[in-house]
Amino acid sequence: MNDFPFDIVGFDLDGTLLDTHGDLADALNHAMAKAGRPPVPHAETRDLIGGGSKKMLGRALDLTGGRPSDAEFGRLHAALLDHYSRNIANHTKPFPGAVAALDALQERGVRLAVVTNKYERFAREVLGTLGLAERFFVILGGDTLGPERSKPSPDLLIEMTERGGSANCAYVGDTTYDTQAARAAGMPCVAVRFGFCDREPEQLGADALIDHFDDLIPALASLSR
Structure with a gap:
């Protein structure tokens, strides 16, 4: 029996999954x-x-x-x-360990999502170019529900839970847009120190901080709703 605490893990894109x-x-x-x-x-x-x-x-x-x-x-x-x-992926690549972390989550039966303020078409295009798009059951962009409902509004994360059919979710990001949206949606948030942080990582308000994607599974396993 899988005892991993989350059914769904959502990811921000720029500065979290991808160095864009x-x-x-x-x-x-x-x-x-x-x-x-x-x-x-x-x-x-x-x-x-x-x-x-x-x-x-x-x-x-x-x-x-x-x-x-x-x-x-x-x-x-x-x-x-x-x-x-x-020129969407001339230099863009996943951060070190990101793909392995996605693999590890999927091996645990976790469904993956992308929730970003990037326009949805660009999120789909860059993930498709990098061969990653099919890993995610949903890709939501800042224009998916309208700009007034992008992060730090919780609406996109709530939409993720509704489309995924489970509120047992966690989110991974790198800015206050991410941590505030997760808090408002009532879900735990892990922040990456290596991203495009708009504050010092300790001031982002995340439930856990990681220095490398190798640390993601233990960080998520330590959290619960």
Whole structure:
């Protein structure tokens, strides 16, 4: 009999399962060039990611002279998305140990989900390109239920439980968008220290912290609803 404490484990995508900052940085700098702004160094882009592409672009513009008009912002955001869609996995790869952790969970009978603020079509495309999409019974994006229901709202995580037919779930993320959504949905959350954390990891409000995906199974096993 499987005594693992969760039926479903959901994952954030950018900064949790996948290191996407290289491709996001390229797309962001494509938009910044169109705005006549200086590029953001790839390493610094990590600090701008979280909450979706509009927030990432807005943060970069705020740092380099302020936001333009709404119409210009929309044009720049469209350019960012177009570039990203055509170059979605040039640099992106799973974090070390991520695929093995997914294997270990599936061996325990756990169903896997992705719940991200990334647009659903991009989440599906990047996971498909990397050969990972079929592992997840559901992939929910920031636009799946509408932008007002993306994380830190709990709605996407509640949708995950409803589609999975079980409230016995845990979530894995890397930012306060993730931990706040999980807390509001009433489920435990594990945060990864190696992600695009918008606060110091100890300040994210997670129920457990891990330094490597090798630590995920023990961390989840120690938690319960």
